[in-house]
Amino acid sequence: MDSIRAEIISIGNEILAGYTINTNASYISQELMRIGLPVGWVTTISDEHDAIMHALDTALKRAKAVLVTGGLGPTPDDITKKTICEFFQTEMVFNAEVFEDVQNFLRTRGVDLNRANRDQALVPAAARIIRNKMGTAPGLLLQKNGVYFFFMPGVPAEMKYITSSFITDFLAKELRLPEVHNRLLRTTGIAEAKLYERLKDILDLYPDCQVAFLPRHIGVDLRFRLISNEQKDIHRLEQFVKAVEERAAKYIFTDRQIELEERLGEILVEKNLTLAVAESFTGGLLSSMLTDVPGSSRYFLGGAVTYSNESKMRLLNVQEKTLASHGAVSEETVLEMVSGVQEHFASDCAIATTGIAGPTGATPGKPVGLCYIAARYKQKTAVRKFHFGTDRIINKKRGAVAGLEMLRRLLLNI
Amino acid sequence: MDSIRAEIISIGNEILAGYTINTNASYISQELMRIGLPVGWVTTISDEHDAIMHALDTALKRAKAVLVTGGLGPTPDDITKKTICEFFQTEMVFNAEVFEDVQNFLRTRGVDLNRANRDQALVPAAARIIRNKMGTAPGLLLQKNGVYFFFMPGVPAEMKYITSSFITDFLAKELRLPEVHNRLLRTTGIAEAKLYERLKDILDLYPDCQVAFLPRHIGVDLRFRLISNEQKDIHRLEQFVKAVEERAAKYIFTDRQIELEERLGEILVEKNLTLAVAESFTGGLLSSMLTDVPGSSRYFLGGAVTYSNESKMRLLNVQEKTLASHGAVSEETVLEMVSGVQEHFASDCAIATTGIAGPTGATPGKPVGLCYIAARYKQKTAVRKFHFGTDRIINKKRGAVAGLEMLRRLLLNI
Numbered sequence: 050m051d052s053i054r055a056e057i058i059s060i061g062n063e064i065l066a067g068y069t070i071n072t073n074a075s076y077i078s079q080e081l082m083r084i085g086l087p088v089g090w091v092t093t094i095s096d097e098h099d100a101i102m103h104a105l106d107t108a109l110k111r112a113k114a115v116l117v118t119g120g121l122g123p124t125p126d127d128i129t130k131k132t133i134c135e136f137f138q139t140e141m142v143f144n145a146e147v148f149e150d151v152q153n154f155l156r157t158r159g160v161d162l163n164r165a166n167r168d169q170a171l172v173p174a175a176a177r178i179i180r181n182k183m184g185t186a187p188g189l190l191l192q193k194n195g196v197y198f199f200f201m202p203g204v205p206a207e208m209k210y211i212t213s214s215f216i217t218d219f220l221a222k223e224l225r226l227p228e229v230h231n232r233l234l235r236t237t238g239i240a241e242a243k244l245y246e247r248l249k250d251i252l253d254l255y256p257d258c259q260v261a262f263l264p265r266h267i268g269v270d271l272r273f274r275l276i277s278n279e280q281k282d283i284h285r286l287e288q289f290v291k292a293v294e295e296r297a298a299k300y301i302f303t304d305r306q307i308e309l310e311e312r313l314g315e316i317l318v319e320k321n322l323t324l325a326v327a328e329s330f331t332g333g334l335l336s337s338m339l340t341d342v343p344g345s346s347r348y349f350l351g352g353a354v355t356y357s358n359e360s361k362m363r364l365l366n367v368q369e370k371t372l373a374s375h376g377a378v379s380e381e382t383v384l385e386m387v388s389g390v391q392e393h394f395a396s397d398c399a400i401a402t403t404g405i406a407g408p409t410g411a412t413p414g415k416p417v418g419l420c421y422i423a424a425r426y427k428q429k430t431a432v433r434k435f436h437f438g439t440d441r442i443i444n445k446k447r448g449a450v451a452g453l454e455m456l457r458r459l460l461l462n463i
Numbered sequence: 464m465d466s467i468r469a470e471i472i473s474i475g476n477e478i479l480a481g482y483t484i485n486t487n488a489s490y491i492s493q494e495l496m497r498i499g500l501p502v503g504w505v506t507t508i509s510d511e512h513d514a515i516m517h518a519l520d521t522a523l524k525r526a527k528a529v530l531v532t533g534g535l536g537p538t539p540d541d542i543t544k545k546t547i548c549e550f551f552q553t554e555m556v557f558n559a560e561v562f563e564d565v566q567n568f569l570r571t572r573g574v575d576l577n578r579a580n581r582d583q584a585l586v587p588a589a590a591r592i593i594r595n596k597m598g599t600a601p602g603l604l605l606q607k608n609g610v611y612f613f614f615m616p617g618v619p620a621e622m623k624y625i626t627s628s629f630i631t632d633f634l635a636k637e638l639r640l641p642e643v644h645n646r647l648l649r650t651t652g653i654a655e656a657k658l659y660e661r662l663k664d665i666l667d668l669y670p671d672c673q674v675a676f677l678p679r680h681i682g683v684d685l686r687f688r689l690i691s692n693e694q695k696d697i698h699r700l701e702q703f704v705k706a707v708e709e710r711a712a713k714y715i716f717t718d719r720q721i722e723l724e725e726r727l728g729e730i731l732v733e734k735n736l737t738l739a740v741a742e743s744f745t746g747g748l749l750s751s752m753l754t755d756v757p758g759s760s761r762y763f764l765g766g767a768v769t770y771s772n773e774s775k776m777r778l779l780n781v782q783e784k785t786l787a788s789h790g791a792v793s794e795e796t797v798l799e800m801v802s803g804v805q806e807h808f809a810s811d812c813a814i815a816t817t818g819i820a821g822p823t824g825a826t827p828g829k830p831v832g833l834c835y836i837a838a839r840y841k842q843k844t845a846v847r848k849f850h851f852g853t854d855r856i857i858n859k860k861r862g863a864v865a866g867l868e869m870l871r872r873l874l875l876n877i
Contacts, residue, residue: 065502067492068677068684071485074507078481088479089514093488093505100503107521263482270482326768332759333742333750336768340746343822343855345770352768353778354740354750360765360808364778394774408757441757 053224054089055081056112058104060119060129061203064093073118073208080212084221085229085276086114096120101132109196114220116212119203121186130173133200137191139175147178151185176200179215183207188215197223230275230283232290236300237268237309237454244269244297251292258289266443267309267450268300299463302454309453310338316460317348317398322426325394326352326452327365327386329377330404330420335449350394355386365389376412378403380421380432387423387430398460399425400452404435406444420448424455431459467638468503469495470526472518474533474543475617478507487532487622494626498635499643499690500528510534515546523610528634530626533617535600544587547614551605553589561592565599590614593629597621602629611637642692646704650714651682651723651868658683658711665706672703680857681723681864682714713877716868723867724752730874731762731812736840739808740766740866741779741800743791744818744834749863764808769800779803790826792817794835794846801837801844812874813839814866818849820858834862838869845869 057077063069071093078088089112094100096119108115120129134141148170155162169185172178179188181202188211189200197220201211220226236244241264245252252260263270271293275286294301303312317324326335336352339345353364358377361367366389367382375381386401404420411417418437423430435451437444471491477483485507492502503526508514510533522529534543548555562584569576583599586592593602595616602625603614611634615625634640650658655678659666666674677684685707689700708715717726731738740749750766753759767778772791775781780803781796789795800815818834825831832851837844849865851858 059505063677064489065492065505066496067489067494067502070489071505075478075481075484078479080481082480088481089509091473091479091485091505091507095503263477325774328747328750331751332754333747333752333766333768334754336742336747337745337751337859338747340748340768340770340820340859341856345746346824349770351770351774351778352747354747354754354766354768356754356760356763356765357808360739363807364765364767393777394771406754410760442755445751445754 052087053113054111055086055114055116055220056090056092056108057088058108058115058117059091059093059203060096060101060117061093062095064119065095073203073205076205076209077116077118077212080217081114081116081220083229083231084217085226086220086224096128098128098132101129102136105132105136105198108198109193112196113224114197115199116216117198117200118208121189121200121202129200130171133176133189133191134173137173137175137193137198139173139191141171142174144170144172144178147172147187150180150187154182154185179211181207181211182214183210190219227276228278230273230277230286232273232286233304233306234271234273234290234294234297234301235268235303235307235309236271236297237302237450239269239297239300241269244300248293248296251289251296254292255285255289258286260289260293266446268302299458302457308338309450309457311342313453313457313460314339314342314345314348316457320460322397322460323348323350323394324398324400324456325350325390325396326399327390327401328352328354329356329361329386330402330406330422331445331448331452332356332406334445335400335402335452338449338453350396353390353393361386365393376415378405378415378419378421380434383421383423384430384432387425387432391425397427398456399423400456401425402448402452404437404444404448406441406448407439408441418444420444420451422448422452422455424452424459426456426459429459431455466501467527468525469500469528469530469634470504470506470522471502472522472529472531473505473507473617474510474515474531475507476509478533479509487617487619490619490623491530491532491626494631495528495530495634497643497645498631499640500634500638510542512542512546515543516550519546519550519612522612523607526610527638528611529613530630531612531614532622535603535614535616543614544585547590547603547605548587551587551589551607551612553587553605555585556588558584558586558592561586561601564594564601568596568599593625595621595625596628597624604633641690644687644689644691644697644700646687646700647718647720648685648687648704648708648711648715649682649717649721649723650685650711651716651864653683653711653714655683658685658714662707662710665703665710668706669699669703672700674703674707680860713872716871722752723864723871725756727867727871727874728753728756728759728762730871734874736811736874737762737764737808738812738814738870739764739804739810740813741804741815742766742768743770743775743800744816744820744836745859745863745866746770746820748859749814749816749866752863752867764810767804767807775800779807790829792819792829792833792835794848797835797837798844798846801839801846805839811841812870813837814870815839816862816866818851818858818862820855820862821853822855832858834858834865836862836866836869838866838873840870840873843873845873 176189184207186202391399407417423432590603598621600616769775805813821831837846
């Protein structure tokens with residue numbers, strides 16, 4: 050443990066009780082990683098004097114920066130601020146500037162000031178105030194034995210604002226963190242082990258370059274990282290990334306922190322194309338993922354979720370004889386679905402899915418996880434058969450992503 | 464801090480780096496809460512000797528039970544087991560029974576045994592083995608100074624299996640935990656403050672009974688909790704729950720740990736009814752939530768996602784003049800959508816949504832977050848106008864839940 054590290058302390062009984070998942074810690078970790086300050090410890094404790102004192106004291110001994118979330122809300126029983134004063138041997142004072150911020154914040158929302166809001170302006174005298182445009186509790190910065198302590202509210206939007214508008218820049222500068230160069234390549238449609246095999250000889254050629262394989266349900270992220278400000282090192286990182294990019298070109302959908310549905314949306318906008326989808330296996334998830342993207346109404350015309358044979362015939366013109374002779378889960382059916390939805394919506398592109406999402410519904414020769422997916426761009430069609438697993442929710446996700454990816458490749462001709 | 468508490472230690476660099484969210488801790492917390500053993504601390508550390516030793520030592524001093532996840536995988540660099548041996552002053556031994564379990568596990572999956580798998584059978588001599596049917600790494604139980612330490616793999620399915628098949632029962636018995644009585648009422652369609660107001664006089668009548676208000680995006684959970692084995696206390700809890708249930712009947716959709724879409728599915732099955740949905744505002748999410756439920760094909764026929772005016776006309780028979788005079792986001796349009804989809808799918812019930820999900824798309828008089836939702840059961844229709852917020856993803860979720868709830872109330876005539 051030579052390198053300097055940060056510690057995150059999450060204060061909150063809802064997290065300890067398990068009702069709230071600690072996504073704040075994950076956000077802060079990623080932000081600090083980005084500036085080259087790894088997190089060594091995440092500690093979750095209750096809103097109690099002894100627990101807070103002990104956690105601050107432990108962190109003081111091992112971390113260089115400590116980011117504390119929670120316990121600063123407007124509820125009267127929050128004892129975090131009192132404990133902060135004790136730990137830093139300072140006293141609570143009324144801060145007029147904070148009070149003005151609180152008043153302004155409430156005024157723009159048409160909310161009346163109450164006693165609890167007024168108390169937000171009471172802050173430890175030794176603290177530097179970090180303004181919080183997203184709420185009424187300010188961020189606080191205190192120092193002890195050369196360690197920086199930041200206190201923030203636990204509300205995600207407020208924590209994110211304070212972290213990204215102040216803390217990361219402050220720490221990068223004050224701790225003179227070395228330059229970090231991060232690169233990202235997001236892949237889909239290839240398993241981690243297969244991807245590793247494909248890249249192995251390149252990895253061997255660049256033993257000095259770091260890359261992490263991070264599997265997600267929808268694919269594998271490659272995260273490259275270099276700590277150096279030497280021009281030749283940076284150049285070598287670029288070469289390494291380029292070599293990986295060329296070798297795995299087909300599977301890489303972006304080098305940015307965006308999802309596949311956003312990337313596909315960008316391609317559709319660039320090419321001025323429209324899209325419609327027909328879903329059985331994915332049950333609406335494909336549409337929902339596409340419409341999660343702001344502005345998707347520019348290219349997404351809509352979709353049909355056809356969970357019954359009747360609806361496949363009525364909405365998508367799937368032929369009764371196709372269903373009778375090949376079944377709803379078949380290549381023949383998915384091909385009629387994809388043409389049918391393209392025609393109905395008069396769209397340039399279409400995606401269709403049919404299969405057995407599970408956990409029940411298997412028939413002889415058609416196991417749970419069997420899925421047919423088709424993508425269509427004007428008159429060109431791609432169709433594939435997949436064998437996913439037995440988890441219904443994961444199957445839907447994998448099917449939706451496979452459909453998006455098939456259309457992406459069809460549009461880019463790869 | 465009088466009561467006994469548990470500590471969770473999560474070992475894992477992916478969690479510290481922020482790429483993996485610590486959902487394991489949330490699962491374990493809820494399971495322990497259920498048996499009346501609250502978690503006092505969650506500590507996340509890296510897979511390093513010093514960090515593990517320090518965390519175990521700290522936990523030993525304050526917790527009665529310590530649940531450790533991660534660091535037991537088949538990768539050769541895991542040093543957790545070696546550190547365990549040092550902390551408990553024991554040695555690593557080959558365990559033939561574990562080896563047999565590993566072999567059997569791999570055989571049923573058609574995987575060959577490798578060196579790393581064989582190493583899974585090396586376990587600390589002092590450990591009691593907890594069998595793991597979901598993977599190759601067994602769970603371990605060790606004791607020191609009367610504190611129970613459990614070690615489990617970090618893979619969620621394996622952690623869950625070991626926790627629920629062994630640890631909770633073991634701890635309830637060994638620690639002689641008092642009887643805990645948990646009750647749950649899940650509400651939707653009423654804000655936390657409003658619900659509190661509605662229930663206030665009942666809460667005042669039962670100051671001895673504990674209830675927690677837990678807001679979620681889709682509603683507020685009421686969690687009741689009583690630690691006692693006195694018959695009269697249990698009776699009083701039941702009375703309290705019943706009083707709350709009667710007062711908030713309209714908003715309570717279940718007293719079990721299920722979601723609204725599952726509850727609606729049960730009602731549809733009970734009444735032998737079918738459902739189809741027409742989605743603009745919710746963009747497919749409503750269908751996707753409905754099809755997340757296993758067996759939903761029994762009642763869910765399908766849906767139309769109509770993101771364009773053309774598709775509303777073509778798929779749902781919305782009249783061109785309705786769109787021209789009232790706009791796509793209007794009560795008139797949503798009423799035609801809900802009838803149109805009911806007719807097209809020949810379903811008993813239907814839900815339709817239209818609105819401006821945001822963050823862009825507002826027009827004069829029609830702000831972001833404006834949404835019309837209709838539910839229909841045979842010839843009866845309910846329609847409502849909503850003003851949601853500006854977050855697209857949360858808007859979709861709230862719209863979908865509002866639609867499900869409107870149909871639930873229509874079907875139950877409440």
